Amino acid sequence: MDARSQRVFLSVCSTLNFTRSAEALHLSVSAVSRTIQRLEEELGRPLLERDRRSMRLTVAGRALRDHAQRSLADWQALRRELSSESELAGEVSLFCSVTASYSVLSPVLERFRDAYPGVDIMLHTGDQADGLARVREGRDDVAVTLRPERLPSRLDFLALARSPLCLCIPTADCAVRRQLAVEAARSGAVDWASVPFIVPERGVTKVLIERWFEVQGIRRPRLYAQVAGHEAIVAMVALGLGVGFAPEIVMKSGGLASGVEALPLKEPLPELLIGLVSLASRLADPPVQALRDVAARTYPGPI
Structure with a gap:
C-alpha cells in the first residue's frame, strides 16, 4: 500500500x-x-x-x-x-480552510519555505471546524482553526489573529433584505424568529450562535440551511437566501465581499481567536516545532 x-x-x-x-x-x-x-x-x-x-x-x-x-x-x-544535520528535512501535514490558506497562512508559508526548503508542507483544505478533530486523530500535524472555549490539555494552541464574529446580510435588493428593513421600521427591532438563518453544522461558531438565539429568546429559529464552512454561509447570504454568522475575515475575503455586509447589533458578538493547533507531543518533531516558531514570529502578539 x-x-x-x-x-x-x-x-x-x-x-x-x-x-x-x-x-x-x-x-x-x-x-x-x-x-x-x-x-x-x-x-x-x-x-x-x-x-x-x-x-x-x-x-x-x-x-x-x-x-x-x-x-x-x-x-x-x-x-x-x-536528513542531514545541517538542513532540517521532513514533512508537515497542515489543515486549514480555503480563506485561512491565503489570509492567514500565506505569509507564514512564504517565510517557512525560505527558512526550511527541505521540509515539505502537505496542505489540506476544508471546514476549519474539523481542524481540532483531525489533529487529535493524527490525520494532520497542525491545523489553523478557531480556539474553543475549552481547549483539551493534549493540544497546543498558538494564537495568530483575532476576527469579530459578524451577522452578515445580503447587500442586494431581495426578500430577506426587504424583510429586515420592514421589521426594523415597523417595530424598531427585527423579529429574528421570522428571519431565515444559514448556520454552521458544527464548531465554535455553532455554539456561539446557539447561545445568541437563547439570549434573543428564539426557541425555534427559522433555519434555511445548515452548511459546512463559513465560506458557504457567506456565499448563500450573498445569494439572498438568508442571513448568517461568519468571521469578519471570511466576509471580507474572496470574491463575495461586495455581496454581504455586517448588520450592527446592540450587543456585539464575541471576537474569535484564530491560531495554529497541534498535539503538544507533536512539538517534539523538529519540522512541526519549526513551523510553529515561524508562525509565532510572523504574528507576534495578536492577543
Missing part, C-alpha cells in the same frame, strides 16, 4: 464519507472509491460496511487503519533520521 493510498484510506476512516474525503483530498469521489476497492481486492477482505445511511469499519478495516497510521509515522521518522 503506497503513501497515497494510505492517506486516502485514513481520510475515509475519519470521515466515513467518500464525498467529504474527496473534498478534503482534492480528489473525485470515484477516485476515492477506486482506492478503497483496490485495497479490498489486495487484502481479500471488505474494509467497510455500508448501508443507505451509514458506513463503518470492519475488523479488517480497523486493523489496516492501525497499520497505515504506524506506517506513515515510521516513514516520517525515517526521513528525519536520514
